Amino acid sequence: MAKSEGELTWKDIEIGAIVVEPGNTRQYKTGDWRSQVPTYNFDRCIKCGMCQLFCPEGCIEQNAEGHFEANLFWCKGCGICSRECPTAVITMKDEEE
Amino acid sequence: MGHRVGIEVSLAVAEAAMLANVDVVAAYPITPQTHIVEHLAELVANGDLDAEYIPVESEHSAMSACLGSVAAGARTFTATAGQGLELMHEVLYVASSMRLPVVMAVANRALSSPLSVWGDHSDLMAVRDTGWIQIVAENGQEAVDNVICAFCIAEDQRVLLPVMVHLDGFYLTHVIEPIDMPERSEVDKFIPPSKYPMALNPDNPMTMGAFAPPIIYSEVKKSQEVNIRASKDIIIRCWDDFGKSFGRYYHPVESYKCEDARTLMLTMGSFSETAMATVDKLREEGEDIGLLRLRLWRPFPFEEFRQAVSNAETLIVVDRALSFGGPGGPLCSEIKSALYNQDKKPKIVSFVAGLGGRDITVEGFETIVHRGREIAQKGSDQEYETFGVRE
Numbered sequence: 359m360a361k362s363e364g365e366l367t368w369k370d371i372e373i374g375a376i377v378v379e380p381g382n383t384r385q386y387k388t389g390d391w392r393s394q395v396p397t398y399n400f401d402r403c404i405k406c407g408m409c410q411l412f413c414p415e416g417c418i419e420q421n422a423e424g425h426f427e428a429n430l431f432w433c434k435g436c437g438i439c440s441r442e443c444p445t446a447v448i449t450m451k452d453e454e455e
Numbered sequence: 456m457g458h459r460v461g462i463e464v465s466l467a468v469a470e471a472a473m474l475a476n477v478d479v480v481a482a483y484p485i486t487p488q489t490h491i492v493e494h495l496a497e498l499v500a501n502g503d504l505d506a507e508y509i510p511v512e513s514e515h516s517a518m519s520a521c522l523g524s525v526a527a528g529a530r531t532f533t534a535t536a537g538q539g540l541e542l543m544h545e546v547l548y549v550a551s552s553m554r555l556p557v558v559m560a561v562a563n564r565a566l567s568s569p570l571s572v573w574g575d576h577s578d579l580m581a582v583r584d585t586g587w588i589q590i591v592a593e594n595g596q597e598a599v600d601n602v603i604c605a606f607c608i609a610e611d612q613r614v615l616l617p618v619m620v621h622l623d624g625f626y627l628t629h630v631i632e633p634i635d636m637p638e639r640s641e642v643d644k645f646i647p648p649s650k651y652p653m654a655l656n657p658d659n660p661m662t663m664g665a666f667a668p669p670i671i672y673s674e675v676k677k678s679q680e681v682n683i684r685a686s687k688d689i690i691i692r693c694w695d696d697f698g699k700s701f702g703r704y705y706h707p708v709e710s711y712k713c714e715d716a717r718t719l720m721l722t723m724g725s726f727s728e729t730a731m732a733t734v735d736k737l738r739e740e741g742e743d744i745g746l747l748r749l750r751l752w753r754p755f756p757f758e759e760f761r762q763a764v765s766n767a768e769t770l771i772v773v774d775r776a777l778s779f780g781g782p783g784g785p786l787c788s789e790i791k792s793a794l795y796n797q798d799k800k801p802k803i804v805s806f807v808a809g810l811g812g813r814d815i816t817v818e819g820f821e822t823i824v825h826r827g828r829e830i831a832q833k834g835s836d837q838e839y840e841t842f843g844v845r846e
Contacts, residue, residue, distance in 0.1 A: 363668070363670050363671045366671060368673075368674040368675070369678070370674075372653075373652065373653055374552065374553040374615075374663065375552070375553070375667065375678075376553075376661050376662065376663050376665075377661055377663075377665050379661075380660050
């Protein structure tokens with residue numbers, strides 16, 4: 359996208375506000391919605407990937423060590439990963455200002 | 456050029472859509488629109504019109520199917536009336552906001568309750584702000600001509616907006632009129648082939664009707680508003696081209712015997728023709744009176760309207776709908792706003808008449824003119840008067 363949403367003027371709007379660039383929701387920072395953030399104790403992680411399967415945002419990625427971790431640009435802090443993790447790796451903590 | 460036939464106006468409107476060579480019709484029958492869509496179904500079934508006729512389960516579905524069809528690049532027509540127009544209400548906004556050029560004939564009908572199938576403009580007024588271009592016909596010929604023009608206007612690359620052609624239920628839909636039906640070849644020349652520029656295409660994926668957060672919604676609405684206002688010039692040009700090709704000319708504000716008239720009446724729709732007969736009668740009796748008819752309801756033709764009333768002393772507006780608890784007639788309320796900031800403006804008198812199919816006769820309009828002039832001179836403690844209501 360040439361301009362971000364906040365820079366677009368009414369003259370930049372496509373016919374019918376059609377989005378012509380596929381996949382641009384990736385630029386939408388849903389991490390802003392978060393009030394709790396996942397924290398990790400990877401000592402207990404068995405790398406099963408259950409958290410990634412259950413994440414409704416699809417924002418959990420595997421890091422270099424093979425552990426699964428949420429990308430905070432998109433993570434909305436719903437806590438589903440924490441609830442589903444079979445070895446209690448993930449603890450939700452209040453987001454600090 | 457063309458051929459003159461005696462035909463029921465509903466059938467003629469259906470044949471106008473056929474002349475425009477529509478690809479898709481998605482419609483649900485409702486009185487008094489029924490004969491329009493029945494005839495289209497017949498034309499498709501008999502092979503006269505090579506189009507897809509989608510029988511849907513409601514008007515909400517009819518309009519939704521139309522959106523999909525236009526988005527796929529097909530020339531699309533539908534028709535409805537009264538309650539049906541209300542049922543498709545939310546989808547009307549989607550059509551205009553997504554800039555999908557559907558053409559729809561509306562057989563104007565009073566809204567329930569009490570149940571009425573007869574004509575007035577309560578359905579027309581309820582869709583005022585839906586973002587559609589809205590043209591009002593006074594007789595069958597105008598309905599036919601404007602359905603043809605509507606495709607030209609809607610599909611113009613600078614416009615790309617849906618268009619409604621309003622024709623009064625029963626008064627127009629169910630009468631047989633002598634109508635000049637244009638020839639297919641002439642209409643083909645007049646309407647360019649449909650080329651919706653954003654048609655759905657798997658090779659060029661895009662998102663239509665997406666979510667817009669507060670940071671972008673105002674910009675989208677502003678662009679829509681600028682677009683519909685700018686469409687006025689293109690509508691006028693289209694009517695001009697139509698006149699050159701077919702010999703019948705249309706204008707945003709039509710005037711009848713308005714030269715030097717100090718008193719003007721303003722109407723919309725079929726009862727304008729009765730009002731014309733009243734003007735004829737009063738002119739013969741030496742009164743200086745004329746009639747204005749609003750043809751283009753949206754975008755509202757501010758300049759043309761202000762110009763048309765610039766020499767009038769009294770303007771009598773006759774509405775065919777009510778705005779409950781509001782200023783009375785919705786048409787008159789817009790007329791007042793259009794003139795409020797003008798230095799020179801006529802005295803405006805508001806009447807509501809002809810609700811739910813109540814006939815207004817030539818004598819009726821004569822009474823309205825005389826009472827209107829009296830109110831203009833002496834004033835009134837009411838916002839408006841309802842003509843002919845039994846007290």
